[in-house]
Amino acid sequence: MYRTIICGIGMGSRQTAVRLLRRAxxxxxxxxxxxxxxAIENIPHRHLTGIPEEFETTAIVDAERKLVxxxxxxxxxATVEVRIGVAASVLVSAARERSADLILLSSHVADITDYVFSSIVDKVVHHAGCSVLIDRRPDQAHDGSVPQEEDALVF
Structure with missing residues (x-):
């Protein structure tokens, strides 16, 4: 069906990551x-926030380890790439670089930041040069409960 798939996995649950990888x-x-x-968001003024310089390096290594x-x-x-930058731009750029024919990502429950800044999914859909498949299943069990902490992929 698709020759090259970019599978965007964020800070969601393990359940979502598993579902996206299996779908891909x-x-x-x-x-x-x-x-x-x-994507790990760039922190341009980290010296003002007290975040150590090695934060990004440690975050990249940790995310790669978990995803691999x-x-x-x-x-x-699958090939795993962890990049620094704005998530939507990172996904669209990766798709262009690889001549991907599909970007697969998951939606989440919208919050106020989505209305103010627009969502990652919205930006990817509007700027991707290939098809985009959005997995809309909530990260909840059939009984409505939230996944347990051991299910979390915390980056």
Whole structure:
């Protein structure tokens, strides 16, 4: 179906990440590729906030480790890339660089920041040069409960 899929995995739950990776694996052509992208927002004035310089490096290494481990656990061959930048721009850029034909990402419950700044999904949909598939399933069990902490992929 798709030759190259960019699978955007954010700070959501493990359940969402698993669902996205399995969906990508089901949609990729034989011999195609899945590229898992995670964006870490750039902190331009980190010296003013007291955040140590090594924060970004540590965050990149930690996110890569978790995502590579999850792909191995699910037996889904994928390339993992963690980049610094605005998530929507990172996803669109990665898709262009790889000539991807699909960006797969998950939506979330909208909050006030989405109305003020626009959502990542909205920006990707409007700027991507390829198809975008949005997984809209909530990160809740059928009984409405929130996933347990051990299910979280905390980056």
């Amino acid at each position: 694996a089901g949609l990729v052509d034989e011999g195609g590729s899945i590229v898992v992208i995670h 481990s999850l792909c191995k656990e699910l037996a889904i061959p």
